[in-house]
Amino acid sequence: MTGDRAGGIRRVPLPDVMRIFVRKNGFLLSRVDQIANALYGALAEGGETLAQAEILLAIEATDASDQVGLARACGIDTSTTAVILDNLVTTGLVAREQDRRDRRRSLPMLTAQGERRMPGVRRAFAALQVALIEDFKAAERSVFVGLLGEV
16 A cells, blocks of 8 residues: 555555665664674574674683673673573583682683584584575675674
């Protein structure tokens, strides 16, 4: 149905809406995120999500970072980081240990189960990096990754 409705919003057929969306930067970037999450889900051997994998990799790579430090390192807000960590604790991959220098802080650490899971996480994450840009020519890959880095 087309035409004006109350409030000045014009209704258009769904295919027209999609043609509009696919020209919007925010929609396209959101689609890249959706695609990356779906690809990682297919590649993950342990069932973790891409966000969980990023946190696991950050924990593995850092020396006793707290939740705020992990959030900054991963570019995720602290409340989302808390939810991700809660899920990782529930699945037994991460434990929160009290910081010896500041007893008010807890430090997320990989458990033995988390340590065993890490080779698969690293493999899936590396495969994701390839899969996301494998259909581009070499020169296009460079440009695409460079432009994404500028966002």
